[in-house]
Amino acid sequence: MSHTRHTLRFSLQRTSVRATLHVAGLALACAAIQAVAPTTARAADASQTRHAVADFASCAKPKYPEADVQARHEGTVTVGFLVDATGKALESKVAKSSGFASLDEAARTALAQCSFRPALEQGKPVQQWTMVQYVWTLR
Numbered sequence: 001m002s003h004t005r006h007t008l009r010f011s012l013q014r015t016s017v018r019a020t021l022h023v024a025g026l027a028l029a030c031a032a033i034q035a036v037a038p039t040t041a042r043a044a045d046a047s048q049t050r051h052a053v054a055d056f057a058s059c060a061k062p063k064y065p066e067a068d069v070q071a072r073h074e075g076t077v078t079v080g081f082l083v084d085a086t087g088k089a090l091e092s093k094v095a096k097s098s099g100f101a102s103l104d105e106a107a108r109t110a111l112a113q114c115s116f117r118p119a120l121e122q123g124k125p126v127q128q129w130t131m132v133q134y135v136w137t138l139r
Contacts, residue, residue, distance in 0.1 A: 052083035052119040052130040062110035085125035107134035
């Protein structure tokens with residue numbers, strides 16, 4: 001079973017909240033290739049394989065929990081999503097904690113609302129786990 005990892009960053013600057021999404025270079029490259037490839041060529045290529053990918057434009061921005069802001073908690077959480085062949089997230093779980101359950105849950109809950117592009121194996125959509133990292137930082 002293969003996994004894909006994407007990274008999102010969240011920064012808190014003074015009193016304003018700002019989220020910055022960073023996607024792993026491989027995911028960006030895959031998305032760029034998919035965007036420029038003609039649809040007919042993709043459909044004709046039965047050997048096409050890709051990992052499940054989150055559509056980050058569809059994702060809800062996780063809210064930095066106030067208690068974590070006050071306590072100056074920061075960390076990186078890795079959340080796993082089981083994406084079905086239609087692109088729907090069936091399950092989500094914290095694969096690696098940030099060290100703070102409230103940060104982990106805030107990221108998992110918000111990112112579970114993302115739309116996903118399903119994985120492809122030999123040109124056919126398949127169910128697959130994908131990983132998303134969310135980085136919480138205070139600045």
